[in-house]
Amino acid sequence: MSGRRQYPFHLIEPKWQKVWDEQNAFRAFNPGEEIPANHPFAVRHKLSGKVAATQLPPKFYILDMFPYPSGAGLHVGHPEGYTATDILARYKRAQGFNVLHPMGWDAFGLPAEQYAVKTGQHPRKTTEENIATFKRQIQSLGFSYDWSRELATTDPDYFKWTQWIFLKLYNSYFDPSLNKAMPISLLEDALSEEPKRQTEWEKSEFLVSTRKWAVIPERSAERIARIRRNFANDNRLAYVSEQPVWWCEQLGTVLANEEVVDGKSEVGGFPVVRKPMRQWMLRITAYAEKLLQDLDTIDWTDSLKEMQRNWIGRSEGAEVNFAVADTKLPISIRVFTTRPDTLFGATYMVLSPEHNIVEMITSSQQKKAVEDYKTFASGKSDLERAELAKEKTGVFTGAFAINPVNGEKIPIWIADYVLASYGTGAIMAVPAHDERDWEFAKKFNLPIVEVVWDPEVLAKLKTATYGAIPIPLESPFCGEGVARRSPPHGWGLKDPSGERCDINRLPTAEAKKKITAWLEEKSLGKKTINYKLRDWLFSRQRYWGEPFPIVWKIGPDGESYHEALPESALPVLPPTLEDYKPTATGEPPLARAKDWVNLPDGSVRETNTMPQWAGSCWYYLRYLDAKNNSAFVGKDVENYWMGVASSLRLDKSAHSADATKPGVDLYVGGTEHAVLHLLYARFWHKVLFDLGYVSTPEPFFKLVNQGMVLGEDNQKMSKSRGNVIPVDVPVAEVGTDALRLYEMFMGPLEMVKPWSTKGVEGVYRFLGRVWRLFVDEKSETEFEQAETTAETQRRGELLNLIKLNPAIQNVVATPAQLKTLHACIKKVTEDLDGLRFNTAISAMMVFVNDAITWETKPVSVLREFLILLQPFAPHIAEELWQKLSANSQLPTANLAYAPWPKFDAALLVENEIEIPVQVNGKLRDVIKVSVNAPQADLEAAAKNSEKVKPFIEGKTIKKIIVVPKKMVNLIVA
C-alpha cells in the first residue's frame, strides 16, 4: 500500500481490542450467572447479580462454522463469514439482545496425524500450535466473540461428552410406532417379559435352519441372554456391522460414503476400494424421513435443502417378490421398483454381482462365467465403474424367475449397473421403459415389451388397441403414460388359471396404485419407500480421534460381543504412542498400545476411533455451557439459548419476526458442509431431542452459505496458484476495520466474488473520510509529528492529541441533516435485517459524502451515525465515539452497547418530489410536483411540460396513467 496513512488504525485497533478484552465486553451471560454490575451489558440492561432467564433480554444465537486449524493460517477468504456474523452480533447487541457469539476449533483431523506419523511428534502439539496461530489471527480482526466459551473438539473435557452422546446412541433404538428414539432397555425389558415371543432374531434363524416356523422350546439362561443381547444389538442406533466399506490404502482407514468423491478419498484424492470389514455404524437411515420432512420447517436456501433432499434420495415405489423358477427351495428375490405399472414389461431380472443369492441360483454351466464376472466387477474401482458406465456388461446366471403378474419365466442376469447398496440390490428389467435396461437388452438381445403408451403417440391414434403388438420402439419411453397389454390382453400368459390384474387404459399413477394393491393382496409385494441414504459408517482406523467408550468380551459360548463402558469411565483418553502408524497387520494405531487395549478383567478395548464429524455434530450445544462438568449442557441453559420462549423480542415493534424461531438463530458457513456436517448434526440433534436432552427438533433455524472469495485472478485461492492473500497482509496495510468493510462491500454474502486490492483501498479511503469528518486536521498533523519521535510503547497515548473537528457542535440538526441521517438509519437497519451488508455500507458512504459538506455538524447526528458504523468498523467507531463523548460531556459507556437508533419516517417525508413523465412508455421529462398533488394537477403538469409537448402536439391523448408519487404516462394515438 502506497501513500499516506489514512488514519492511525495501527494504534486504534490494538487499543480497543485491549479495552474489550480487559472488560470482557462480549461475555454473554447465562441464566443464573453472576453479572458484574460494571459490565457494559449490565449497565445497558440495568441488571446485576444473578439473573433468571425470564429477566434476561431475549437471546440471539449467532454461530460460525468453527474452523479446522490448519498450519497455513487464515487467508482473506476465511473471515468473510466471520465478519458477517460479527456485524450481525454487534447489531443485535445494539438492539438489546443477549447475543451468544462463540468460536472454537474442530481440531481432530488427518493433517496433524500424518505429521505425527512422519515425525513422531504427538498430534496434540501440532494441533495446539495451529490453534494458537488461528486464534491470534482471528483475534486481530476484532470479532466480538465470547472467548470464555472457547472449545476444541480435542479437549478431553469436550470429547468426554462426545463419547457420552455416543453412549446415548448406543443405548437407544428407533421405535417406528412412536416415530422416535427410545432407550434400548425398553426393548430388552419387553423381551424379558415375553420370553416365548418370536423375535426378529428367531425368524432369521428359522429361515436358514429348519425352514419351518417353530418356537424354540427350551432356553438356557445363557441362550436367553444371548438372544437378548443380539436382539438389542440389532436395534441400537450405534451398531456393529460387517459389510463392504470404502477402504483407502494410502490413508490407512475406511471412509464414509460422504467422504468418497468420484471413487477417490475426499481428503488427498487417493483411490478407495470396497472391502468387507467389521465397523461401527450409526442408524441415520431411521431418521431419513424426519431429516427430509423437517427441512420444510427451517429457513435454509433452496439449493442447500435440495442437496440434502437429493442425498436422502427418497423414492416411492413397490417391493415385488419374484420366485426363482425350477428349484425345490422356496427362494424368491425381492426387487424395488418405482414403476410397478410396468411389471408386465419386465422381461428379465438383474442382480448386482455382490447379491448374496447369486451363488445359490447360478447353474453349473454358468458357474465359471459368473465367478469370472464377479471378479471382474469387484476389481473395478468405483471410478472405473463410472467411467465405463456407457458400456453395459453382465452375464446370465442360468437361473430363471417367475414374473408374478403373468407367470412368465424370465432369465436372471448379474450386472454391475445394478448397485448392491441401493434398494434390494436387484431389479426387474423393463427395457421398453428404462434407458439402462434398454441398453442392456439391446446389447444382450433380450426381449423388449412395450406396456406404456406414450401420450403423444396415443393422441395421434384414432383408436388405441391396448393389446396390440406395437411397432418396435426406437428408444425407450421413460415418461408417464397409459398402461396397456395387461390381461385380458396380457403378454405371455402361461398360467391361464391364475387371477390377473387388469390395468389397461389406466394412467400411470392409477396403474401403479392398482397393481400395488393387487400385489399386496396376493402377498407378492408391497408399497415401499426407499432411500438413497445409507447408515453412517462411524469408525476410522486412526489415532487422532475420539476413542470409543466400548470394550469387547468373550461370552461363555465363545462368542465375542461388545459392551459399553459406564459413564464414570469417561473420558476414554487415547494412549500415548511412539509410532502413530497402523500396525503391520492392518489394525488401527491404538492397537499398538497393548497396556491400554487389554484390561485387567480380560476384556479388550475397541481400537477404532470416531470420525472427525463426531465432534462437530454437537459443538453448538457445548458453547451454551462450555465449562459444565456435570452435563454436556445444563438443561435450563439449553432451554434459554435454544428454546422458543427466550427468543421472543421484548420490543415487538421492531423489524421482522426472524428471531421468534428456536435453535441457533443464524448459522453461517460454506457450502462444503451441505451434506456432511449439516446432515450428521441434524441427526444427532434429533436423537437428543427424542431422548429429551434438547428443546428443539432442529438445531439451526436459519442457515446462510457465504460465497467463496476468489483470488485477484478470478481463480480459487490456492497455494499452487500463488494467489493466496493471508489476512495479516491487509490487516497490516489498511487495518482490520477496512478489511472487515471490504469483505462485506465486495458483493452479496452468498455470491462468489474475486478479491481486489484496489477495492480494499476504496473502503480504506472511506474510513479516512469518516476520520476527517470527525477530527481536526491541525491536531492530527501535530499527532503525526509527535508520533515519529515517541517511543513505541507511548504512541497509544498520543491519540489524545487528536482533537475533534471544530465544525462538530452541539447544535440542533437541520431538517435536511436529519433526513440524511434517517435515510441512512432506515437503509442500514433494513439491509442488516436482510443480510445485505454491501448496500448498508454504500448507504453509510452516501451519508458521509453528504455530511462532509456540512459547515456545522451536529453532535447528535454524528453520534447516531457512529452507532450505525460500529458493527462494521468497530475500532474506529469506538475511538471517535470516545472523542465525541468526552468533548460533549456525554456518558462514555461502550459504543458496542449503545442502543440502535430508530428511524423516524416523518423526517423522510418530502414536500416536493420529482416524478418522470412518459409518453407511450418512453421517458420524456421529469417534473417537480407537490407530494400530495391531486391526479388532475399531475396530468396538467405533465401535459404542460415543454419537453413533452412536441410528443403530444397534434395527437389525441387516449389515456393517462397516473401513479401517485411515482409517474405519469400519456398514451397518444
Add this chain to the structure above:
RNA sequence: GCCGGUGUGGCGAAAUGGCAGACGCACAGGACUUAAAAUCCUGGGACCGUAAAACGUCGUGUGAGUUCGAGUCUCACCACCGGCACCA
C-alpha cells in the same frame, strides 16, 4: 442426463413492475504542491451529432409474450458456476 443458482458499463455491483447503472474501483480533466503522494472538485453505458452542449436512437445473455410501462413477471433457448449422477 437430473437438480439448484447466476447472467446488468472497462471491473465489483445497485435498482417494492414505474427516471437502469446507486455506492465503490479503474480511467480522464482540474485545484493544491517546486514536484510527487495524499486530499478536494468535475466527468465517464453505447451510438449519432457538437467547440461544448440540447435534442435523438439503442441498451440489463438470446428470442417471443403479458402490461400504459419489464433488468424485474410468463414461456422457450444459450452460456457459466455449484451439487448429484447406472439410485431402478
